[in-house]
Amino acid sequence: MSTRHPRYVKPQNVSVPEGQIWAAHLLVKHNESRNPSSWKEPRITRSKADARKIIEGHRDRIRSGSDSLGDLAKRESDCNSAHKFGDLGIFGRGVMQKEFEDAAFALDVDQLSDVVETASGLHLIER
Template structure:
């Protein structure tokens, strides 16, 4: 199946981070974000089919805090004013913040209506590399995340999804 990557590039898997990354064996360049000239739509389908983790639900264990830590998943929509306007889906993100808000509000309404889950949407629609893990960020404590993200996350009850949260990274929906 075509990856959508420019000639010479391939998808590899990082054992240390348990995430896919992009590698060019000729130049020895490796990167987390796709290289320029990537066909984002083709890459999105390739990654969804071959590099999306099928994570099991941990039930109660996933919802309990450990030493003041909580576990959350999120769906991130970046825009051109995000601090890093690129992602595994798009080498260069050019959408406006208003356009990103329209996209994330659509995702929010689909989740609230029960049409889909945050984890399902995150695998193909999130601009964070955690998309491969259904948006799962693992456990984190106070001071580990951007202030707005942390405040929203710690304010949620287990299983609850936040409204749209804005950070320097972009627009988020967070599920504790």
């Protein structure tokens, strides 16, 4: 018997303070990540090239509408935020890694980033 996870539903009518954003992400780590382990795998050995293929596949599924970032993050993300469907909450500048922050703040609401590389691994970000 398989366990079904509830489907992620984006909260509505949330007030985000000026200068801050609300974002979610999906992270795929690789063997060059600063901490190559996750809640799913104690030791991540995949190459960066393999991680890129995986995250590009996730990106394509999200863009096609066959999956949402939240639902994929719940199953596939190497970040502990997977347990919250990738939801990182509301944050301002200076909190996240610079590459992540720059990409997240450049997005429009409901927009999905392309693949973003940081020391943690490869991300897809949705604002």
